[in-house]
Amino acid sequence: MHSLQALFGGTFDPIHYGHLKPVEILANQIGLQRVTIMPNNVPPHRPQPEASAAQRKAMLELAIADKPLFHLDERELRRNSPSYTAQTLQAWRSEQGPERPLAFIIGQDSLLSFPGWYQYQTILDNSHLIVCRRPGYPLAMKEEQHQQWLEQHLTYQAEDLHTLPAGKIYLAETPWFDISATLIRQRLQQRLPCDEMLPAAVLHYIQQQGLYQKSSN
Ligand SMILES: Nc1ncnc2c1ncn2[C@@H]1O[C@H](COP(=O)(O)OP(=O)(O)OP(=O)(O)O)[C@@H](O)[C@H]1O
Numbered sequence: 001m002h003s004l005q006a007l008f009g010g011t012f013d014p015i016h017y018g019h020l021k022p023v024e025i026l027a028n029q030i031g032l033q034r035v036t037i038m039p040n041n042v043p044p045h046r047p048q049p050e051a052s053a054a055q056r057k058a059m060l061e062l063a064i065a066d067k068p069l070f071h072l073d074e075r076e077l078r079r080n081s082p083s084y085t086a087q088t089l090q091a092w093r094s095e096q097g098p099e100r101p102l103a104f105i106i107g108q109d110s111l112l113s114f115p116g117w118y119q120y121q122t123i124l125d126n127s128h129l130i131v132c133r134r135p136g137y138p139l140a141m142k143e144e145q146h147q148q149w150l151e152q153h154l155t156y157q158a159e160d161l162h163t164l165p166a167g168k169i170y171l172a173e174t175p176w177f178d179i180s181a182t183l184i185r186q187r188l189q190q191r192l193p194c195d196e197m198l199p200a201a202v203l204h205y206i207q208q209q210g211l212y213q214k215s216s217n
């Protein structure tokens, strides 16, 4: 049997505990041996990151240095075109073959915006979606047709993620972490402490590089 390959995409400007902790807990809950963190270069639907690709990569490396669960994939970082998840997952599927279970991990806010993603319906042809809880976002989709789409694909069995190659949406029971990169950037700009929100090595790097001092938020 092929093991489930889990991908966690993001802008990570910067990486924080709201990214790391839910995914570590998820890995324990559903039995993931490895999670591939995949930073994008050109996020498709949001303002461009303040930190450069090299700086975001450096922060990710510091954050996961002592966490063997995680490793980094740089395929999106190397592309200068928008990092469309549908295209990236199509490429993963071609490499891994039709049988291998693949899952893309997102937070609850990303699920709500998901129907606006480029070719979103094709994403489930190649992958499952695993959704981590995030405070401040409803669990129901705004439009009825998107809610129906969600319900058609929902599974309550983590086992499905391991046995089927793609096509399921799993709402994971991970705890809430009320942390966002936006909040961290704002707090850093205001010289407020962020020690509880991200790894010390990442915070040290931010200070060394003088990042997020003039926030564009
Ligand atoms: N606190 C959190 N809890 C659960 N999921 C999260 C949390 N923060 C981010 N995520 C998820 O991690 C992925 C990458 O998020 P991203 O790098 O955009 O972080 P962010 O904190 O949302 O950033 P920003 O505030 O700059 O928009 C997304 O799928 C997002 O939903």
Ligand SMILES: O=C(O)c1ccc[n+]([C@@H]2O[C@H](COP(=O)([O-])O)[C@@H](O)[C@H]2O)c1
Binding pocket: 008, 009, 010, 011, 012, 038, 040, 043, 044, 045, 046, 083, 084, 085, 086, 110, 116, 117, 118
């Ligand atoms: O493909 C898209 O249209 C698309 C739209 C929004 C977000 N994504 C991806 O979803 C992941 C989380 O995005 P973000 O902006 O919350 O960091 C990241 O890998 C993005 O590249 C992808």
